[in-house]
Amino acid sequence: MKRVIIHQFSPNDTEIVYADDYLTLTPQLDEYFRKKLTKVFSDDAMRGQFSDENVFVSYLTDDLMETSHRIAEVWKEEFVISENQKTNDLIFTQFDRDGQEYFGFLRVALKENLAHITGDSQSPIKLTQNILPSAATAPDEALLINRVNKQYYLIEKRIKHNGSFENYFSENLLQVQPEQSVKKSIKLVEQTAQKIADNFNQDDFAFQSKMKSAIFKNLEEDQELSPEKLADQLFDQNLTARLTFVDELKEAIPEPIQVKDIDHSRQIKKLENQKLSLSNGIELVVPNNIYQDAESVEFIQNSDGTYSILIKNIQDIQMK
Template identity: 65%
Template structure:
């Protein structure tokens, strides 16, 4: 991922007085700072991010100017008004980054909750551990919340957490700050595909281990070949012999996932890894881990249903066996 950090500024929110401590200058971008910010940004382009596109009349866009310092102060103030009603407040760094990705300008706003950590001090052997405040999490962890906006297309990626207020849980970021309804994350969309497929299969008496394996293989193949999932294409593959089941699957899935599931700018590696193998647990305690390409090859694996209703699995053409 080609990311070039141009500017960064860090404000801080304190739960003690629910006030902002606004910085008045930009962060000096050292190699370590650049690496930290870049890794945090990369984690936002994940299968857990919601996606959307702000319209030209979006009130959030009114907060943006060409001056990152001015924009960050405006956004931080609006954010504070919405976030400070939460019943569980912590000290947070509010990191604003102006960066370039694939030749286009982007704005990142990341909320990072600071931690308390114990550190080892060699000056006092009786009390070697000291509690330190305001510690940053590692660079490899995802931000607690993050919003990345393409300044050209107004497309965005959002990782948000609900806050609790008066006993209710609120999506304060998308509902109040953005005033937009983003698409659910790719991760939740794929979960909806699996659940909907199983529901329809149960309705039409197709739900067995072979169908579940078929669902996993279909998801893997579509992600690998197209980096996207189409309800219609999945329906044609999963319920090819039943028109009613195909239509039911598409209709029910679109209630949850109204648009095709796209992995544009999203790292699909975690989902590909999740679905690249078929994991079978047998009633006799044996567990099998079979790559999809092998699982779908009749010359490699054959499933036989016996007359008494049990199954036999025939694994063919094994050249070598090793213990691990």
């Protein structure tokens, strides 16, 4: 963290209260803002790259104070139409990541809560509207820009205006069309694969586990998710299914989904185990590396259409 400045938007008069100096960064505050930034470099972020002609990029200068005033004003012009406004801290920061300088803009809606205020023994409990959310929560909105290559990371919330919801941040303020987040992309891949498998009568528990294993392996080993590569792995015996899968994803995911630059541990955690719920009430949680090992687990389809699961080479059993 290099510099941080915080302005505040008040919904009462829709004006911005500007700070006149940079924030003194104590170790506790430094940790708070670092955690907030970490939440942006995540699978929830939409990514993209600004063009040299983009108007918003022209607002960025070497003077963070000047930049923050300019961006706060243009942000307010777009945000002021939203309904049910709250008091918001507008946090602007300069920081380094992997040796490159970044600009950060975070919008954090303040909470209304009770606080113990000393000095009034009869009414020490008062309602305050300036409570910051915990460091563990993501900012309400955020924009982080690599000042070297103009790549950006965006977390956006739609605002309600005249009964409809608008992506005011990306469409109006930034004038960009970001890639959808890794989280949404993986969900779309899963839904599309299941749809194709169902159309070709492949959608059973074996396909579900195969899909989960393939996505997990691609994310962990290749640090990317390629529709073409997944098609080859999931529909290796059916050319039509492979082509259909890729075709249905090409508009939303025209290029392989890269995850090297973000924290995708949540997706890895979700995919690292196969969770099976059996018709007799038994539930199994099997790590992927064991699930795919025939020397550890074997799935047997009986002549009557039922399944048997053989778990092999168990050295020890413990109750949990």
